Amino acid sequence: MYPTKYHTPKTLSEAQKIFAAAASPAYLSGGHTLLPAMKLRLAAHSDLIDLSAIPEMHGFTQKADRLSIGAMTRHHDVANSALVAKLIPALAGCAGSIGDRHVRHRGTIGGSVANNDPAADYPAALLGLGAIIVTDKRQLVADEFFTGLYQTALQPGEILLQVEFPIPQIAAYAKFRSLASRYSVVGVFISQNNKKVRVAVTGAGAGGVFRVQSFEAALEKDFSPSALVTCSVDPAYLMADASGSSEYRANLINVMARRAVENPGKTSCYN
Amino acid sequence: MKISERAFRAVGKPLARNEDLRLITGKGRFTDDFNLPGQLWAAMVRSPYPHARIRNVDGRVALQLPKVLAVYSGADCEADGLKEINHNPVPSTKYDLKLTGKDGGAVFIGKHTLLPTDRARYVGEAVAMVVAETREAALTGAENVMVGYEELPFVVGTVEATQPGAPILWDSQTDNILVDSSFGDAAATATAFAKAAHIVSDVFHIGRVTGVPLEPRAALGDYNSETGRYTLYAGSGGAVRQKHELAHVLGVEPKDVRVLSFDVGGNFGTRNRAYVEFGLVMWAARKLGRPVKFRADRSECFLTDYQGRDLVTEVSLAIDESGKFLAMRASNLSNVGARCVSLSPLSKGSGLITGSYNIPLATLRSRAVFSNTMPTQAYRSSGRPEVTFAIERLIDKAATQLNMDRFEIRRRNLVAPSQMPYRNAVGSTYDSGEYEINMDKLLRLADWQGAAARREDAKRRGKLLGIGFANYVESSIGTPKERADLIVSPEGIEVVIGTQPAGQGHETSFAQVTADLLGVPFERVKIILGDTDVVSAGGGTHSGRSMRHASAVIALASDDLVSKAKLLAAQIFHVAEGDVEFDDGVFKITGTNITTDWFDLAKRLKELQLEDFPGGLWVRRDNEMHTPVFPNGACMCEIEIDPETGGIEITRYATVDDVGRCINPLIVHGQTHGGIAQGVGQALWETCYIDPESGQPQNGSFMDYGMPRFNNLPFFKTEISEVLSPTNPFGVKAGGEGGTTPAPAVIMSAVENALAPLGITGVEMPATPAKIWAAIQKADRSALAEYI
Amino acid sequence: MTNIVLTVNGTQVLREVEDNIFLAYFLREQLGLTGTHVGCDTSQCGCCVVHVNGTSVKSCTMLAVQANSADVTTIEGLAKGDVLHPVQRAFKEHHGLQCGFCTPGMIMAAVDLINTYPKPLTAEIVRDEMEGNLCRCTGYHNIVKAILAAADEMRPVVTA
Known part of the structure; x- marks a missing residue:
């Protein structure tokens, strides 16, 4: 160093x-x-x-229909927070599935979100829940925040202070892990909030985390695994590496999305 | 000599290890734990190219940087007269198959100089060294050494490297093939094939992996200008060997090199050959007058630890109407990398191609080839998992082709106990074993009866259950010579021996043997290892040799020690030597009620200072033992495949291992567990993949090299079978390699068994979820309707 | 360079350290506590696990300056004199180590797990929670057994 x-x-x-x-x-x-x-x-x-x-970057606050989490809150604390478990259990599960327990003792939600690793879990959770990112300068919605591989809308010097999550009726996360790094080869975060469904995918997108509108539309009609059977993602938009081809990832997106729907409130890890 | 089981109090007991206390309290002594006053740090400049001519090495910019003291190149090594590492790669005990060059002549190995002067031959090869006051400064210096490279065409693939027109690594050679030897009876084999009712053939590539000992390799070199002696702290598989090889490199007498190798954080073969950094730090210490340390990053270990496997094998079996094996034909091709460090894998495997089966005729061609890759070396069970994979996978295929039960076809062909010692068709003589009994024990242990119900249960859960099976026989040969010093003091007995454990528990199991041979409490025996100023000779630890060689030489030394002690007792008590009896730790003077023991004798000797006993009550014994042993066993596993993701879960794993005499079952089971993990790792996760287009290794960290982990392995059921070997005093075979040897075969057998409803065969290792899924997509998926 | 004060294994230490020195190397090279090992560069092997303020961390991925004013426990500080910690004893009894290189991190991780996991431990939980530690020798079998045995001893089953 x-x-x-x-x-x-x-x-x-x-x-x-x-x-x-x-x-x-x-x-x-x-x-x-x-x-x-x-x-x-x-x-x-x-x-x-x-x-x-910095004090304002820590801890949990419930504000009406939102859960705010300080950027310096560590994965372990999100995973073990009774408030998170009550309001968005899938988010607690997601935090508890990152890295390993020692990593979770140090790693923070803000750091993970600002880094926007294309295989990280939190970007999927933020996008899948429609979170709002609060910085020292402004507020951004997740859809505007994640701009590409390791890229975000943060300006140089801008500090991410909190993440605010709308509290959904249903949320679930399913991920398929790499044999080596244990990062997600594909992770799919799904939420349903006032009949609106969001489906966000990490690990697979050639441009980083993304939403799958066709899955969302199908689930808004019928929130069940069978609604997704005929849905697919075009492999052309997906990455390929030693963990699998873009076709394989397209398949995993469908499988993980179905398994997330089958396990509301949970985070399910495969492999 | 014959050992009396009557005296066994420690042998055979699952005693907790003597090693553990220091290791669980943080007091182990691993290489990087040592530091010397005034110590400098070395960093390597490594080739980014798989093959390149080195035009020049320019250290001027680096030398201007703060704290950088020196930049050395291959030319500097040459100018100082440093010699190559004389790896002596061709196995040469009386029982090793004799590998030769193409014309039957000597094998060209490619000189392993510390730093090359002509070319870099693989990505990661050290081409220069920077020495600085701190490690960080050395690394910054290394980034600033300008090396003029001229890129050359390269070849990394095992088969590709043999082909006409492939880039040639060594100018003096006309191609890359360094070994081409044939064994067995080709004519008779051809006749048998011509008559066979069935011929089953296949080609397998057992890919390249690496050992990944968790302690990254490190070295600390020092030079004393007053005594002219070098000192090296470096974990290895045998300090004595390293001493001799490094003395040759430095051009000094072995007595002028001291190597210290205490706790070694894993070896698995990767540390059995000297590394260039070992010679470089000692040499630099002399040139700069200060100790020099090197510590590899994990990424450097992935690139430049000696790697393993990488064998392509073409095999055919000739089978008669009834399913009896008539003959076998095999051609094995080993990728040794850029230079030849060891031919152990090729040699070991060659002697075992017929596996556990009575195949009367065989012919084998064994070849080795250079490529622009890191050299390969023996890796856990060198050569045996490769050939076990070939024969066992081929037999599964034969069972399918002949429509026979896969257990029945094996039973029909296993070598029977009545055939022992059994000489196989390429000349290896199996010492003992009850192969079919192993199978029967295993089928009970693995609950084969319940498998059908488990398969149905898995199906209900949408999973494809696969059951894998493999028999194995492996060979333990290794360096034939070992030495033990037994030293008795009033406090206890010390055993100085030249093996080098890296977790195998020698300080415990050797003490168990010694305690029972001498009739003393286990707690009073101490095993001394690892410092070449104390350990004068020894063969190191590899090839499962240590327990067998140690128990044999300690048994011989114990006899000598008893004789010497009788002589001593005779002098002390003024009786004839013949009047001293020894039984189970007690010396008795015949016809009297006088008795004494080892510690009393040592105490009296210390007081009396008898001149017939210089140095006290001790003996040194050398032993040379060439005859190999053949540990063997059977292995079964169950896996479940998720057809939607290709993900695999191992749900059951059971083995029966004939290790000969088991000195410490706690340790032997542990060896089996770890061995299983390494073999399973190769089948499912691990690979050192080198991109043929760029020549670049693709697996450089734990981010991309899949390791066996807590949550991808099950508990194992392991059973030890003790069929004593007639070849050595205790009847020891070996327990270190049995876990690994059948594991790749058994896992891939299970994968194919699981995918059988879809007609899928030939999935390559590592069988990753992506590969399994891709194979399922290409198959007729109608059978999956019942699962998904 | 920064002056830091911290407690290591119960003893207060004050040192001037370079800002880019990791806690693992500070412990090893400046305090001579070589029981904490480093086995990788990517924060994955877990050989370097120590406790900082009672929580397990990978000390190869934390700067020494970040441990300023913290309470650090390493493998050397686990036993009380000659009395081994139950996890250390269990590793020995169950042959949960071979070469011993991963062992300090493994034991520190296991202690953290047993001390803090909110539910009774099962083999499955141990395997999932210990995922941040790699071992190349044991196949994990005996480590899981050792951890479960130590957990039984440290966390006697509470019957309602």
Whole structure:
């Protein structure tokens, strides 16, 4: 790892100031993507600005029909939150399926969302639940936020503060894991809220996380696995790698979507 | 010599290990745990190309960087007269099959210099070394060494490398084939094939994997200019071997090299041959006058730990009307990588091509080929899983082709106990074994009776259940020489021996043997390993040799020690030597009530300082034992395939393993468990895939190399069968390789069995969900209607 | 360079560290606590697991400066004098280790699991929850048995 300067600002404005003054800074949240990349010398930053001491980035709040989660909230805490389990159990399950228990003790929702790894789970949850991303500058809907592989609408220096989830009637997540990395080869997050259905897919899209409108339309007519039997995703939009071809991923999207519908409130892991 | 079971108090007991206390409290001594004052760090500059001429190595920019002290190239090594690592890759005990070059001559192996001067021959080959004050500075230095490369055509595929027109790795050679030997009776085999009612043939590629010991390889070198001695801390499969090989590299006498190899964080064969970094850190320590350390990243380990397997085998069986095997024909091709480090896999496999079966005639062609890949080496059960895969998969195919039950066809052809010792058609002599009894025990252990009901149950859940089966026989040969020093002190007995465990529990099982041979409590025996200034000779640990060789040499040494102790007792008690009797730890003077024991004798000797006993009550014994043993067994597993995803779950796994005498069942079962995981890993997840278009390895971290994990393996049912080998005092065979040997075959047998309703055959390892799913898409899926 | 103060195995330590040093190497190279191992670069093998403020973390993926003012427990701090922790004892009794390289991280992970998992442990739960630790020697069989045995001892079954 190249040399770097570590900071622990106590306030948002302090963090913003350090960022503005530094040559090639990066915000540090859970560090479970950034630090390995720096360790392998694939990334270099003059300054690391640890956001863990900023109070407004932590914890859970229920606001009417929304659940707000602070960006620095760790996966383990989301997975074990009684409030999350009550309001959106599939989200708790999703957080509890990320990485492994040690990773979940450190990794944060904000870090995962801002990184937008094309195989990460949280982007599917946010898009599948129609979440709102609150930053120090503005609010964005998930559909506008995830813009491509490892790309988001965040501007340089902009800090993701909270994620607000509408509370759905039904939500479920099903994922098929890579044999090696254990990331999702395909993960499908489904929610139903006031008759509107959202179906978001991670792990498969050539451009990162995406929604499947044909699945949504089918499920809005009939929220059952059989409604999806004739639905398909065009492999042309999907990625291919050692975990499988784009055709295989297209198949998994259908299978995982059906299994999510079969298991409301749950997160189901396959393989 | 004959061992009396009467005296067994420790042998055969599942004693907890002596090694464990330090390892569970964080006090192990692994290579990277050692640091020396003033220590520098080395980093390697590695080739990004599979094949390239090295025009020049320019370290000027790197040398300008802070804390960088030196940049060394192959030319620097050559200028200093460093020699190649003399790997001695051709197995040469009396019982190894004799591999030769194409014309029957010597095998060209390609010199393994520490850094090449001419070409880089695989991606990741070290072409220069940077030494700096810190590891980070060395890595930054390495990034700034400018190497002038001229890319050359390359070949990475095993078969492709043999073909006319393939790029040739070594200028002195006309092609890439370094070994081409034939065994068996070709003419008689041809006659048998001509008469056969059935001929079954197939071609299998047992792909490339890597050992992945969890301790990344590391080395710490030092040089003492006053004594002229080098010291190396490096985990290995045998410090004594490394001492000799590295002395050759450095051009010094072996006595001037000390190698320390204490706790070794996994080996599985990958550490049995010296690595270039070992020689480089010692050499750099001398040049710079300070100790030099190297520690590989995991990604460097994936690229440049010696790799395993990579064998293509073409096999045919000639079978008569009744299902009796008449003859076998095989052609094995081993990809040794850019230079030849070991031919153990090819040799080992060659001697076992007929497997557990009485096949009267066979002919075999064994070839080895260079390619632009990391050299391969023995990897867990070197060579045996490959040939077991070939014969067992071929027999499954024969059963289908002949419409016979797959157990029945095996029973009809297994070597019978009455045929032991059995000389197979390529000349290997199996020492002992009850192969059919293994099968019967296994079918009970695995609850074969309940399989049909389980298959129906799986079907109701939408899963395809597959049952895999394989017999195996493997060979344990290894370096034939071993030495033991037994040293008695008033406190206890020390055994100095030249094996090198990496988790196999030698400090425990050797102590069990010694304790019972000498009639002393297990707790009072201490095993000393791993420092070549203490361990003067020894063959290291590989090929399942250690328990057998150690128990044999300790048994011989114990006899010597008893004789010496009788002499001592005679002098102490002023009686004739013949008047001293020894039984189960007690020395008795005939016709008196005087008795004494080992520790009392040692105490008295210390006080008396008798001149006939220089150095105290101790013996050194060397033993040379060539005769191999043939551990064997049977294995069964059940898997369930999700036809919608291709995902596989292993639901049952059972083995019966004839390990000969089992000294410590706790350890032997543990060896079997770990061996199973490694074999299953190759079948389902692991691969070192090298892209033939770019020559680039595709599996460089745990992100892309699928490992056996907690939640992709079941509990195993393992049963030990003890058919004592007549070849050595304790009747030991070996317990380290039995788990791995049949595992790839048994898993793939289960995969095909599960997919049989769809008529799918020939799925290649690793059988990933994507591959299974793709095969299902191409098949007639009408049979799936009952599942989905 | 940053000055950090932390408690390691019950002892307060004050050190000046480079900001880019990982906790694992700080423990190994500056404090000489070489029981914490590093087996990969991608935060997957779990050989480096220690407890920070009572929670298991991969110390190869946490900077030493991030442990400022924390309470760190490593494998060296688990036994109380000569009295082994029940998980250490179970690993020995059940032969849950071979080469021993993954063992410190494995034991620290198991202790965290047994201490914090909200429900009774089963083999399936142990296998899922321990997924962040790799072992190349044991095939996991005896490790699962060891963890379940230690859990029985540490968490006696509560009957309602």
